[in-house]
Amino acid sequence: MSKTIKTLVAASLLGAASLAHAAWxxxxxxxxxxxxxxxxxxxxxxxxxxxxxxxxxxxxxxxxxxxxxxxxxxxxxxxxxxxxxxxxxxxxxxxxxxxxxxxxxxxxxxxxxxxxxxxxFPLMLAVNESSPFKTVQDVIAAARENPDKLTSASAGAGSPHHLALEMFKQRADVKITHVPYKGAAPALQDLLGGQVSIGFVDSAAGAANIKAGKLRVLAVATPERLATLPDVPTMAEAGVQNFTAYxxxxxxxxxxxxxxxxxxxxxxxxxxxxxxxxxxxxxxxxxxxxxxxxxxxxxxxxxxxxxxxxxxxxxxxxxx
The missing domain is CATH 3.40.190.150 (Bordetella uptake gene, domain 1)
Known part of the structure; x- marks a missing residue:
């Protein structure tokens, strides 16, 4: 093998080794x-x-x-x-x-x-177990009868829970007062305690209290019903169209x-x-x-x- 060929082979092997070493x-x-x-x-x-x-x-x-x-x-x-x-x-x-x-x-x-x-994280409209609201239409009727009287908790201004509320207000043509909290936990706590009327909760934060019966989910903001909540209607089924929120x-x-x-x-x-x-x-x-x-x-x-x-x-x- 000539010196030139040996040099080329060596260079090729070195290059291959460098590429292998550089592989991410x-x-x-x-x-x-x-x-x-x-x-x-x-x-x-x-x-x-x-x-x-x-x-x-x-x-x-x-x-x-x-x-x-x-x-x-x-x-x-x-x-x-x-x-x-x-x-x-x-x-x-x-x-x-x-x-x-x-x-x-x-x-x-x-x-x-x-x-x-x-x-x-699927979002859903929920109330506490003692709430008089049994359906989404109950909420809509109350909100239309007394604009801005109902209150809705969220994890903070600009959070998914807040923006789901704004979408709900627009799609259902109602006025509801937004109450922002510093995180999902305190918002959920006041929803459970009855300090606010309703709240959009995410599936992860609300799961334990939903399972325990402390939260009643009125509708899920998903295209289809959730396997974990088969008896809960979607927003579309509850009468609010064009509403999907995750x-x-x-x-x-x-x-x-x-x-x-x-x-x-x-x-x-x-x-x-x-x-x-x-x-x-x-x-x-x-x-x-x-x-x-x-x-x-x-x-x-x-x-x-x-x-x-x-x-x-x-x-x-x-x-x-």
Missing amino acids: PDRAVQWVIPYPAGGGSDVIGRVVASSLEKQLGQTIVVENKPGAATIIGATYIQNAKPDGYVVGTADSGTLAFNPSLYASLQYDPDQFTYIGGLAR AWQGLVGPADLPAQVVDKLGADLQTALKAPEVDEKIRAMGVEPMPMSASDFKAYAQAQQKEWAEVIKKADIKLD
């Missing part, structure tokens, strides 16, 4: 969750991350960066180096609500790399993530969500897995942004 991931991946530890979004992220670790062959380090309606975490993700080693959870607030709620943001929803869907979330990264990262992580994410042990853990929380491809998740988020922008504009909600 070759070290730990950071998963940013824009909520405090222990909440529903945190638990889902950690459950899925644990499954993904096995497929990626690398550790996934979950880091919570809560605050400012997910803006802190979202900004961190978007400003990260686009090498696939920083990704994170982005939800309906991050991608669909905030662009209309805030005059300016530190991040741009269009500048994320969308990787795939994660999960969605709190949902997916996985994103900074702009310009390499295609190999998006393809592998997106495929592995869908596989993880469909794994029986992951599916069971998520559904046990009252949440639905939402496996989606990168392109499907981006299209879904953009459609949601457009729909909720109309609701927010009509309700004239601004948070800055």
